[in-house]
Amino acid sequence: MHVRPLPLAAVVAATLALTACAGPAPSSPSPASSTGHGAIAGAEEVAEPPLGLTTIDADGTVTHLDLLDESVTRIGAVRPPAGMTTDGRYLFADTGDGVDIVDSGVWTWDHVDHFHYYRAEPGVRGTVPGDGPATVATTNSSTTGGTGVSFAGSGDAVLLDTAALSKGEVRELFRIERSPHAGLVVPIGSFALVTTGESGAAEAVVGYTAEGRPTGLREVCREPAGTITTRVGAVIGCADGALLARVEDGALLVERIPFPEGAPEGAVAAFDNREGRPTVAGLAGPTDIRVLDTRDRSWTLLTAPAPLVQVTAVDDEDDTLLALAQDGRVLVLDAVDGTIRAATPPLVAESLAADETPTLIADQHRAYLSGPSEHRLFEIDYADDARIARTFDTASAPVLVAETGR
Template sequence: MTTTRKDPVRSRVALFTLAAVLTIALSSCAGGPSAAPVSADTAGGDGHGAITGAEEVAEPQLGLTWIDPDGTVTHLDLLDESLTELGETAPPTGMSTDGRYLFADTGAGLEIVDSGVWTWDHVDHFHYYRAAPHLLGSVTGDGSTHVATSNLSTSGGTGISFAGSGDAVLLDTEALSKGEVTERFRIEREPHDGLVVPVGSFALVTEAVDGVGATVVGYSADGTEMGLVEPCADPAGTVTTRVGAVIGCRDGALLAHVADEELQVERIPYPEGATAPAARSFDNREGRPTVAGLAGSEGIWLLDTRNRSWKLLPSPAPLVHVTAVDDDDDHLLALTQDGRVLVLSGGDGSILAQTEPLVADSLAAGASPTLIADQHRAYLSAPTERRLYEIDYADAARIARTFDTATQPAFVAETGR
C-alpha cells in the first residue's frame, strides 16, 4: 500500500480478514517504546483504564471502525493501514460510539461491538490500551434509540433511551469492558424521543408530558430517584466534556457534574434576546470544554462549558454538521450541503480553509457522512462513494490520506481515542 501525507493521493485498500490482532510494542505511560507490557493488575493501580487481558501500549491505537448497511463490521488500523473484519450485527439504522464501543441501533434494540482499543484520559496524561475486538451482545428495546456515554470506557455508565417503549436503561460500562452486558437499571417511562445521560455514578433521565420531553430527573446507579428534577422543555442533544455532561433544552442547556459525591446541575440559558433555533445536537473533539451545534439554518451555536457561555456565529454556507475542535486556534469543522469540509474560525465563523466537494454523491443519495475531529486530524466518511478521508485541518484542509472501501462505510467511528 502506498500512502502519501503531502499530496492528496489515494491509498487504495483491499478488504481482508486478519487471522489475529497485530502485536505492538508495549509500554506504560512513563516508559518508552521498549518498556515491558503492563498487566491489568499493575497498570495504574488506581484504575487507569486497564482490564484483564488488555495490553498497555506506547501510543493511541487509532482506527476507523464502521458498520455497512448489511451489518458487517470492519476495523481500519490507522497506524499500519491493516483491516480486520470483526463480525456482523443485524442491519443497523443508526450507530453511536464512545470511542471504543459501537452501539448499533437495529430498530429492535442495540447490538454492541467492542473495537478493542481505547484511551484512558487522566487529565495531565493518558494511558493507551489494546485488547481483542469482539461482539459483546445486545440490549433489547422498542423503537429508535439515543445512546449517551461518558469519556471513560471502563467505568461509569452508558445511557440508552428507547423512543418506542420509553424504556430508560443504564448499562454498567465497567462490565462492558469485561465483556458483559449488565443493566444497572431499566425504568419505564412515557414513550418519547428522550435521553439517559450518565454523570459519574448517577444519571439524568428525561421525562415526558404528552409525548414530549419536559423535565430531567436525577437517579442513582441502582435506579433510585434522588428528588432532583429540572425543567427542560424539548430536550435534545447531549455530549460529555471534561467539565460535565451537557443536555440541550429549548431555552439553553443543562450542565451536570459531580461535586462532593453529589450530582450538581446548572442551567446555561441562551443569550437574552436570542431568536436563533436551539441546537438539536452537539459535537466536539472528545472531552474538550467547547461544543458546537447548528442553530437551524441561521448559524452555529458554540457552548463553552468552562465559562458557561454561548456564542452565535453566522453560517458561511448551508451546513449539515459542525464540530468544535477547540484547539489553540479555536478551529471549527463544518460539512456543507454540497459536500465540502470547511475549517472555520471560532472567533467569527469565517472560512480559513476548505476542501473540494468530497461527499456530494452521499448527500444527494440521502446517506449521512460522518465528520470526526481529533487532536491532529479530521476523518470524513463517504458512504455512497465508498471512501474514507483523513484531513489535516491545520494544514489548509489538506487531504492527508484516502482509503477506498469494498463496502459502504455507512456508520463510522474513530476508535482508540
C-alpha cells in the first residue's frame, strides 16, 4: 500500500423544486456559541431538531424539505448519482467517478446526555475524485473525526477530515493505494479500518491512524460488506458475523461477534438503525433478518413474515423493527419474534415494480419512506398502527433521500 495526498476539485450548483403543504412554524434561531458544543462559525443554534428530508433526483438536482414548517430549500445540483450515504447532515453522492458532497445545512450535536441543534447555509461543497463505484462510511458526528471513502475501480482508500468539511473545506487526511476491490474505509475516532485483499476480493481489515500510519492491527474479515456506527462502536459485516471496532484508552480495538452456531450461510450486505442506537438490523436474504445488539455483542436471527427489501432497528422500549416488504408495504415488526404488529397499505409498489429503490428511515417518533416512481415522500407513525401521518408530493422523483438535522 502507498499513501499519497491529492488535491480536490469542486462541483457546480444548480436549482430544483419540490412541492409540499403548509405546517407548523420553525423554532427561533440564536447565534451559535463559539465555545464548542458542535457550533460552527456562521451557524445558528435552534431550540429543537431541525429535521428535514434532503433528496437527490436522477439528474442530480437536490432539494431540502423542512419537516417542521414544510418549506422547501433549493440547494443545488450534483452529477447524476448512482448511490448516496449520509451522516445526518451531509449527503455523499456516488457518481461512478467520484463522490459529490452536499451540505444540508442542518445537524444535531450529540453530547450523550443532551443535544444541541444547528442551522447553517446549505450547499454543494465539492468532490472527492476517484475511479469506479464508491462506498462511503460515516460516523455520528458531522463536525469531528473522519469520513471514509473506498473506490472499487482504483482501490484508493480515502479518509476525509470531517472537521474541515464542517467549515466548507473538502480535505483528505490520507489516500492509500490498494489493489482494486469493493472495499471499505471505516472511521473510528482518530483511526480508520481499511479493507485489504488481492484478486478483487477483500479478506481482512487493517488499522491506520488518521495520518495514514499503519497501527499493526489486522483482522480477518471474509467478504466485508455493510458498516454502521452505533453508540458502542463501528460495525463491519463479515461472511461469518461482524467486527465491532472502538477506541479505548487511545487504542484501536476490534472484537469479533460471530453468527450463532447453526446460522444459515449468508452475510448482511447493509445495516440500518435509528441513528446512534446500539442495535442494528440487516438482511442476509429476503426473509432472513439478522439483528445485532452491539452493547450485548449478541445476534438475534428472525424469519421475516414476508419477503423484504430493507429492515431497520428502531431499538426502542418496545423492541421495534421496521421493514419494507417486496409488495410495497411498511411492516412494524417485533424484534424478539419477528411477528407483524402493524402494516401500511402497499405505498411504493410502483417503484419496486420499476426496479426503483425506495428508502426507509427510522427516527425516534416517525418513519420516512421515499417513493421514486410515485413522486412522493411518506411520514409514518409506526407506534400508532403504522398510520400515514403526512405525505409530500415531489416535483421530480426522489431517487435518493436522507433524513437530515438528526
